[in-house]
Amino acid sequence: MTATENDFIQAILTNDPQGLRELYRAFLPRISRFIQLNGGSADDAQDIFQDALVVIYKKSKSSDFVLSSKFYTLLYGVCRNLWGNQLQKKSRTEVPLTDDHKFQLTTDISKELEAAEEQRLFWDAFKKLGNDCQQLLKLFFAKQKMEVITQKLNLSSVGYAKKKKFKCKEKLVSLIKADRRFPELRLN
Amino acid sequence: MEEQYNKIEDYLGGMLSADDQTAFEAALSADAELRAEVALHRQLAESFADPTELALRETLEQLAREEESTTKKTATVRPLPAKRGWMWPTLALAAMALGFYFLLPSIMGNGSKLPTTNPELEAIIERGSNPVYDFELSANQLASGGDAQLRIEGELFAVNLPADSSFVVEVYSSAPEDFPAKPLYSTVVRPVEDTSQPPMGFGGKKAFSVALEAKAPDQDGTYYFVVRDKAGEEIIYAGKVKAP
Numbered sequence: 001m002t003a004t005e006n007d008f009i010q011a012i013l014t015n016d017p018q019g020l021r022e023l024y025r026a027f028l029p030r031i032s033r034f035i036q037l038n039g040g041s042a043d044d045a046q047d048i049f050q051d052a053l054v055v056i057y058k059k060s061k062s063s064d065f066v067l068s069s070k071f072y073t074l075l076y077g078v079c080r081n082l083w084g085n086q087l088q089k090k091s092r093t094e095v096p097l098t099d100d101h102k103f104q105l106t107t108d109i110s111k112e113l114e115a116a117e118e119q120r121l122f123w124d125a126f127k128k129l130g131n132d133c134q135q136l137l138k139l140f141f142a143k144q145k146m147e148v149i150t151q152k153l154n155l156s157s158v159g160y161a162k163k164k165k166f167k168c169k170e171k172l173v174s175l176i177k178a179d180r181r182f183p184e185l186r187l188n
Numbered sequence: 189m190e191e192q193y194n195k196i197e198d199y200l201g202g203m204l205s206a207d208d209q210t211a212f213e214a215a216l217s218a219d220a221e222l223r224a225e226v227a228l229h230r231q232l233a234e235s236f237a238d239p240t241e242l243a244l245r246e247t248l249e250q251l252a253r254e255e256e257s258t259t260k261k262t263a264t265v266r267p268l269p270a271k272r273g274w275m276w277p278t279l280a281l282a283a284m285a286l287g288f289y290f291l292l293p294s295i296m297g298n299g300s301k302l303p304t305t306n307p308e309l310e311a312i313i314e315r316g317s318n319p320v321y322d323f324e325l326s327a328n329q330l331a332s333g334g335d336a337q338l339r340i341e342g343e344l345f346a347v348n349l350p351a352d353s354s355f356v357v358e359v360y361s362s363a364p365e366d367f368p369a370k371p372l373y374s375t376v377v378r379p380v381e382d383t384s385q386p387p388m389g390f391g392g393k394k395a396f397s398v399a400l401e402a403k404a405p406d407q408d409g410t411y412y413f414v415v416r417d418k419a420g421e422e423i424i425y426a427g428k429v430k431a432p
Contacts, residue, residue: 012244015240015243015244015247017247017250017251020247020248020251021251021254024251024252024254024255028255046252046255049252050245050248050249050252053244053248054241054244054245054248057241057244058241115235118231118235119235122231122232122235122236123235123245126236127249127314128311128314128315129307129311130305130306130307130308130310130311131305131307132307133307137236138236138239138242141232141233141236141237142236142237142239143237163190166189166190166193166194169193169232170189170190170193171311172232173228173232176228176232187224187227187228187231
């Protein structure tokens with residue numbers, strides 16, 4: 001692999017805005033065209049592109065990951081699978097992709113793909129929360145102690161922080177449950 | 189509810205005493221609803237456990253917005269084969285997002301950052317309009333004579349609207365304690381059918397114009413306007429304006 005190919009993986013792993021911007025410029029138009037030729041909108045393409053990069057992030061985080069193809073081949077394969085799954089769910093009538101439904105990938109990402117839909121729903125709900133709830137829940141889910149959260153966010157007391165945490169999480173849960181995709185989610 | 193959340197979190201975190209755990213597991217095996225709730229909490233905790241992953245999502249959101257501002261202006265809507273009827277809501281959403289994108293500068297004034305916001309109202313704005321009564325309103329401030337006026341106007345798209353329909357419009361400051369108990373003012377508005385616009389492609393919705401004026405708030409800041417149903421209960425739409 002050339003250095004550039006692995007640079008894309010590095011940009012994802014280190015959350016490097018400049019590298020990620022290059023990645024968007026280089027690949028989003030192609031992915032977007034693919035999605036739009038297969039019954040999706042530009043917004044669908046944005047979501048799929050983001051979800052695919054998160055899938056790749058999760059996969060490349062594990063120590064046994066080796067980029068065994070061109071980066072674009074991996075990205076395209078993940079996008080294709082994600083969009084294929086969504087088409088299957090969205091449409092009662094068959095809207096097949098132009099050729100095979102599941103693009104063959106040399107890297108096994110089935111586990112990450114499965115989680116992607118649920119994570120998209122969770123993330124869409126999370127985005128709707130106010131900034132203060134987002135900050136608080138991020139710390140909470142990162143397993144920070146309530147005392148630490150209280151201090152970091154400059155809250156009046158631990159009791160208040162706990163109350164607020166509950167309110168924010170309740171809001172998040174209700175947004176998730178109100179989502180039309182929620183009934184199709186298989187939680188276990 | 190709060191107690192249940194704490195219990196579930198303690199259970200998932202392995203923080204329950206042996207007795208409590210046994211009792212909770214017994215409750216779990218008897219109660220499918222509780223099992224579903226625990227599963228949701230577990231998945232949430234797993235999904236959001238990695239701060240780097242969330243930071244990556246946030247960077248990607250930011251980049252998507254950058255891309256949008258360069259590509260959406262030239263975006264075209266392609267006709268779709270009729271059998272893909274499920275696409276329409278997506279297209280409608282895209283069109284609304286596009287509309288909002290162009291409206292945004294006029295509401296917020298050169299995209300400058302707002303000093304304070306009310307997260308609860310922000311979430312309602314984010315949620316978008318009610319699908320039955322689809323409002324697209326913007327507000328701006330007019331200086332007329334001595335008193336500045338706040339003008340809220342725009343369109344309501346609906347399939348049908350009874351002749352004497354009215355909605356309640358309230359204006360709030362950005363102070364979280366003001367919403368929903370203390371609107372700065374509240375008024376009734378009656379949409380008028382706008383016959384200059386043909387029914388829209390999706391769902392045959394008709395356009396109604398909405399316009400009202402109110403005294404502009406004295407203090408500078410962000411103000412929210414909220415449209416409720418006639419009874420003043422359900423929130424149908426919310427928007428914001430920066431004054432002056």
